[in-house]
Amino acid sequence: MMLKISDLKVNYGGIEAVKGISFTVPEKSIVTLIGANGAGKSTTLRTIAGLVKPQSGKIEFLGEDITGKGVEDIVSRNITMVPEGRKIFPDLTVLENLKIGAYLRKDDITDDLNYVFDLFPRLKERTWQHGGTLSGGEQQMLAVGRALMSRPKLMMMDEPSLGLAPLVVRNIFEIIQEINKQGVTILLIEQNANMALKVADIGYVLETGRITLSGTGQELLANEGVKAAYLGT
Amino acid sequence: MEFLNTNLPYILAGISVGGQYALIAIGYTMVYGILRLINFAHGDIFMVAGFAMVYLSASLPLYISIPMTIIITVVLGFAVERMAYRPLRTAPRMSIMISAIGVSYLLQNCAWYITSGLAKQYPTIPWISESISIGTATTKIVTVITPVLTLVLVIALVILIKYTKIGMAMRAMAKDFETSRLMGVKINSVISFTFIIGSFLAAIGSLLYFTNYATVTPIAGAMPGLKAFVAAVFGGIGSIPGAVIGAFIIGICENVIKMFGWTTFSDAFTFALLIIILVAKPTGLFGEKSTDKV
Numbered sequence: 173m174m175l176k177i178s179d180l181k182v183n184y185g186g187i188e189a190v191k192g193i194s195f196t197v198p199e200k201s202i203v204t205l206i207g208a209n210g211a212g213k214s215t216t217l218r219t220i221a222g223l224v225k226p227q228s229g230k231i232e233f234l235g236e237d238i239t240g241k242g243v244e245d246i247v248s249r250n251i252t253m254v255p256e257g258r259k260i261f262p263d264l265t266v267l268e269n270l271k272i273g274a275y276l277r278k279d280d281i282t283d284d285l286n287y288v289f290d291l292f293p294r295l296k297e298r299t300w301q302h303g304g305t306l307s308g309g310e311q312q313m314l315a316v317g318r319a320l321m322s323r324p325k326l327m328m329m330d331e332p333s334l335g336l337a338p339l340v341v342r343n344i345f346e347i348i349q350e351i352n353k354q355g356v357t358i359l360l361i362e363q364n365a366n367m368a369l370k371v372a373d374i375g376y377v378l379e380t381g382r383i384t385l386s387g388t389g390q391e392l393l394a395n396e397g398v399k400a401a402y403l404g405t
Numbered sequence: 406m407e408f409l410n411t412n413l414p415y416i417l418a419g420i421s422v423g424g425q426y427a428l429i430a431i432g433y434t435m436v437y438g439i440l441r442l443i444n445f446a447h448g449d450i451f452m453v454a455g456f457a458m459v460y461l462s463a464s465l466p467l468y469i470s471i472p473m474t475i476i477i478t479v480v481l482g483f484a485v486e487r488m489a490y491r492p493l494r495t496a497p498r499m500s501i502m503i504s505a506i507g508v509s510y511l512l513q514n515c516a517w518y519i520t521s522g523l524a525k526q527y528p529t530i531p532w533i534s535e536s537i538s539i540g541t542a543t544t545k546i547v548t549v550i551t552p553v554l555t556l557v558l559v560i561a562l563v564i565l566i567k568y569t570k571i572g573m574a575m576r577a578m579a580k581d582f583e584t585s586r587l588m589g590v591k592i593n594s595v596i597s598f599t600f601i602i603g604s605f606l607a608a609i610g611s612l613l614y615f616t617n618y619a620t621v622t623p624i625a626g627a628m629p630g631l632k633a634f635v636a637a638v639f640g641g642i643g644s645i646p647g648a649v650i651g652a653f654i655i656g657i658c659e660n661v662i663k664m665f666g667w668t669t670f671s672d673a674f675t676f677a678l679l680i681i682i683l684v685a686k687p688t689g690l691f692g693e694k695s696t697d698k699v
Contacts, residue, residue, distance in 0.1 A: 221587065223586070223587075244586070244589060244591055247587065255583075255584055255587065261577045264573065268573055
């Protein structure tokens with residue numbers, strides 16, 4: 173098991189945002205947490221990334237306890253995060269944005285740059301442009317590319333579809349599957365439950381800080397409750 | 406020509422003092438750019454550099470006391486951040502600002518205590534204290550050296566920020582701490598590095614400034630510190646080229662005022678200029694539109 177979360181409780185902004193959740197992410201899989209705004213999805217990811225300290229519970233990565241470790245430590249274990257709202261660096265060029273993704277690496281990054289440019293040819297045409305001048309979709313590509321530059325074992329993605337046109341969203345999800353095929357494990361949180369469940373091997377439904385349902389992506393897509401609450405059908 | 410001949414010393418002095426302000430102003434603007442903190446203690450760190458040189462050179466040769474002065478100043482800048490600002494990193498911004506004011510007065514009071522408030526004679530650094538004639542003007546070599554050295558250091562700094570990994574991390578952090586951390590940037594080290602550069606430049610500035618003014622007092626950092634801060638705001642706080650250009654403009658204007666015989670008003674003029682510029686362009690010459698982090 174790549175990632176194992178046991179009975180995780182997190183307080184955030186004075187409220188108990190995550191109220192004891194447990195889930196696992198098997199190696200080389202795509203796992204998604206779906207749920208409404210405020211369900212605790214982002215808090216869960218931020219806690220795994222080390223940005224937020226949990227109240228209790230345990231986070232294990234590749235058999236090692238990483239609960240409460242700092243961001244630097246987590247990042248150095250090849251866990252990366254594509255943050256909500258993309259958060260590319262607007263004043264850095266596209267190339268610099270990619271280079272900073274490889275900040276902790278000391279080896280040659282040429283191959284990785286080429287890999288990212290193969291995935292996103294659009295970025296290659298714009299290496300000298302400032303990140304802030306890209307369109308929303310291109311910024312999302314850049315955020316994903318930047319995350320890949322660290323050669324992640326686990327890539328966590330916070331709402332990659334947020335604010336993007338449907339066509340761009342489809343494109344991003346194809347890329348996610350492609351990256352996954354290359355051996356990167358993916359933990360994805362989404363409000364766009366339809367898209368997320370279609371690509372996910374395993375899905376969990378999060379409601380006000382608790383996991384209320386779990387199953388394969390297909391099972392959840394077919395579930396009446398999920399359909400009513402999240403798929404709008 | 407006659408006009409130039411009589412007034413050349415003032416213009417030279419203005420360029421020189423502008424360079425000295427620039428070296429201090431960079432420390433303000435870099436710290437602000439990354440931490441959104443006005444480091445009120447920066448002028449006093451500059452003053453401590455002056456006293457360090459006075460006391461060290463009393464018993465040590467210059468080739469040891471100058472590097473030692475620089476090292477002490479850098480260590481002081483590093484220590485101030487470590488002890489007075491870092492513990493307040495998550496506190497409201499006002500708290501860290503008050504802490505900076507506290508450090509400022511702490512340093513001034515310590516200096517009063519050690520020196521009994523007496524002005525100390527600054528040691529004469531050979532060569533740069535010698536006189537030189539430019540046209541009809543006679544001035545110290547330091548007057549000519551200052552702008553040149555300032556520009557060399559500024560160019561080196563700009564290259565560092567633009568082309569090195571730590572420079573890239575600084576630019577990233579200026580926009581977004583959290584995402585920088587997610588990239589693996591050790592933000593505390595980068596912040597320490599910023600204070601080290603700022604203090605290093607302030608130490609160089611103090612060598613040049615006090616060679617020119619010959620005495621150090623416990624409040625010697627206050628006025629140049631304030632002027633440099635004005636220069637940083639004037640140029641658009643957070644911008645290094647802005648701070649440098651702002652510092653040269655202020656240095657030159659202040660001496661042109663003296664040239665017209667209004668020496669008494671030269672400080673008042675500096676601050677009046679600041680008010681006018683800020684009313685016309687609140688973000689300064691090269692300032693970003695919004696300085697608050699999202």
